[in-house]
Amino acid sequence: MKTAPIVAARIERSPEGLPFAAAFGDVYHPRAGALEQARHVFLAGNGLPERWRGRARFVIAETGFGLGNNFLAAWAAWRDDPQRCERLDFLSVELHPPSAADLVAWPRDPAVAELAAQLHAQWPPLTHDLHRLSFEGGRVTLQLAFGAAAAWLPEWVARIDAFFLDGFAPDRNPAMWEARLFKSLARLAAPGATTATWSAARAVRDALHSAGFEVDKAAGSGGKRDISVARFAPEPSTRSARSTPPGRPRVRPVEPRALIVGGGLAGCGAAWALAEQGWHCTVFDRHAEPASEGSGNPGGLFHGIVTPDDGAHARWFRAAAFAFAPLARAALADGVPGAIDGLLRLEYELPDLAAMCERLARLGLPPEYVQALSPEAASARAGLPLRDPAWLFTQGGWISPRGLAAWLLRRCAVPAEWRGGTAVQGLQREGEDWCLLDGSGGVIARAPTVVLANAGDALRLLGASDAADWPVQPVRGQVSTAPAAGLQLPALPLAGAGYVLPPVGDRAVFGATAQRRDLDAAVRLSDHEENLAKLSRLLGSSPLPDASTLQGRVGWRWTALDRLPLIGAVPDAAAAGVGSADQPRLLPRHEGLFMFAALGSRGIAMSVLGARLLAAWVTGAPAPVGASLMDAVDPARFAARSRRKGLSSTRAAPAAE
Incomplete structure (x- = not known):
């Protein structure tokens, strides 16, 4: 998947006081109100809440997240329903998501104001990723895909029970109503899936029909005469072609x-x-x-990465960083040793700070994820003099893996x-x-x-x-430790050719070696010396301990090619x-x-x-x-x-x- 910088929505106020998308020349919801539209069109139009009752899981997909009102309405309805499904999963896509400031600025209906505050608190950085937000102890999830719907719908791996089609008007935003988009909906549709949209345009109804949906009109609301509702009912000859491939998740009727x-x-x-x-x-x-065994070291790093092409490695570790940070904060608050104040990774390959900043701008990576720092700025964050510029991964840190x-x-x-x-x-x-x-x-x-x-x-x-x-092969790694007293350790975890942590209790933790297919379990003096050489490069002229006084631990990291x-x-x-x-x-x-x-x-x-x-x-x-x-x-x-x-x-x- 090719990524691109995400441009935040420019939201203005219409003459009627409604949120107005300047890029599309359309309002986010009708004058009757976002909650009224969500309840009448998208919930009632999909037979909700009745259809999710008694279900273990119900999955909703939406085209056009906007300000999140449809998600909030669905979540509120789920909360209020004593017969609700056990889990509600909501997937949505948005090309121009609101900034965190805009999300907070627009007032919400009192019925969903408390839920909106929870959404605001978890609002992710605007990157071309699939962001997973968790509510109600994990029983309600929101997966937000930032980017074009045409790119993201083929990427979703899910079985959808109900679709909310809520892009801006077809004549203002035709990309959200293309026939190929509805073909993607059909690929995702569970048996009996339903669809609802406020649009009654003939082209929309025809596209749904050609994708295998039986389409009807229903009464509109808020001054709109008709809306469109549909049920997925493909021709029998095409149903077998839609079966889940063997290498994709599926619900299995087994004991949990x-x-x-x-x-x-x-x-x-x-x-x-x-x-x-x-x-x-x-x-x-x-x-x-x-x-x-391998997870038994006294401390370890966590952070994302930045690569020139933003390929699979960069996207995987960025998604991993976003997923890990909230859990790390909860673990640290519960007494697990570590810190999530950021992590510095020294940059040895790019020629200067300007090249680093150019890469961030080209990839569209926001400062909430990573920043490029000069040697002077990096030194200020580390609390010791550094010779190289560094990436600051703002949601990185260290933690005790055990x-x-x-x-x-x-x-x-x-x-x-x-x-x-x-x-x-x-x-x-x-x-x-x-x-x-x-x-x-x-x-x-x-x-x-x-x-x-x-x-x-x-x-x-x-x-x-x-x-x-x-x-897949084992990579032997030896970590070295020494008394922290007498060493000038960084305030943040510092990585580059090796790594060093801030003080872990009264110890300095640094390393680590990497020897492929080496099964020697003994702590080796030569490896301590190698780790000291890495530490010297990271810390510069800081006085270092004698290798013979160090303690260490050996573990194996199994790594794929x-x-x-x-x-x-x-x-x-x-x-x-x-x-x-x-x-x-x-x-x-x-x-x-x-x-x-x-x-x-x-x-x-x-x-x-x-x-x-x-x-x-x-x-x-x-x-x-x-x-x-x-x-x-x-x-x-x-x-x-x-x-x-x-x-x-x-x-x-x-x-x-």
Whole structure:
């Protein structure tokens, strides 16, 4: 997906006192009021609240978020309904979202004023991303896609029960009413999905009909005679073509219970995210306490990244940073060691500050996410002299990964069971269940759903032998620690060629080495010396301790060849694919078997986003990232690439004589 800078809406006041979009020459809602339109057109027009009653989940998608009045009306109706669905997911897209100041400035109907204040408090930076906001303890979610609807609708991975079509008038904003947009709605529509819009234009009704919707007129309100309502009813011959590909999440009619192998940050995060969806989890680990291996360091960094092309890596880690920051603040407030005051990453490649600022302007990255600082400004933030300019990731920081993992287990909305001291030696399918086996082949536990969150050991349980399909390897890392007294440590975490944290208690924490396929568990003097060299480059002339006086810890970060994690349903190499099966989503999967592994050196930063994506795979909830990012982290991506290469070689081979 190609990103672009997001331009905030320019909202003026019309002569009638209504919010007016200068770019489109149209008002955001009629004189009768935004709440009246939302209730009559979009809620009643979609048969709500009646249709969501008794449902575990109901999903609404909207074209044109505007000032958020339709979302607030739906949320208020959900709150007021004693028979409401368990979870309400609302997806919306907006090309020109309001600034935080504009969102607060416009008055709200008293019926939704308190909800509007909660929306204001979570309003995200204006970046070309899918922003997930959570309310009501996770039972109401809002996924805001900033950018063009034509670009975002194909990226949504969800099954939609009701559509709110609320763009500006077709003659003012024709891009929101194109026929191809309605084709995208049809791809997303769940069986029996409904649609409502205030527009009764013939072109709109025809486009809905051609996309497979049965369209009717209904009485309007607020001076408007008619509105359009529709129900998705495609021709029988096209229904099979719309079935969910094997490599996409779907709702499975199974008991909401999962067995999770691995009690590090990935496993504990998976349990927390699944509990957010109402699932009960049992976490198995060979150690007695959570996060005793790769997640056991005293502290670690979290932040986004900036790249020239804003490709998959940059978009994934930016989305991860936005997802992690609210949870980090809650964990820190609850006593988990760490800080979220920002993080400085030294820039060694771009020639000067002007080049850094040009990159931010070209990518449209706002200061709420990242800022470019001169050496002098970076020094002021760090509290010590720095020689290089730096990126300031304003929502970055450091945290104890072990403390975070334990906190996630405690915060599970549905209590998770911890089974420490339990080594899982085997995995096998028996009927509808997956069985976890001990060393003698006995069954430890069984369930229809298993999540492998045990880093490289997941490949052993899967019997993975094809290096082309599973190019994952361990990277040994040694962290060094020393007494903080006598060292001039930064006020913020400082990264570049290595990293150093602010004081962690009375210790300095810095490092780290990176040795591929090195399985030596011993703390090495040579690695302490390497870490001191990195620290010297970060801190300049600050006096450093003797390497022989340092303490350290060794861990392994399992990393995929492309440095992205493995998150999703496990591919079934033995089964036949769909068509050529050269795309991850087309490859068949093992029913009920998922993985969350290969988090690499940025496991803390991606733990929340990755866990929620894993939960979407397991439960069929709307994915918290777009389809292109799902493909980028799909465990089947390497197998799909191998098949593409094979198909390419076959096509290129000369014909036999």
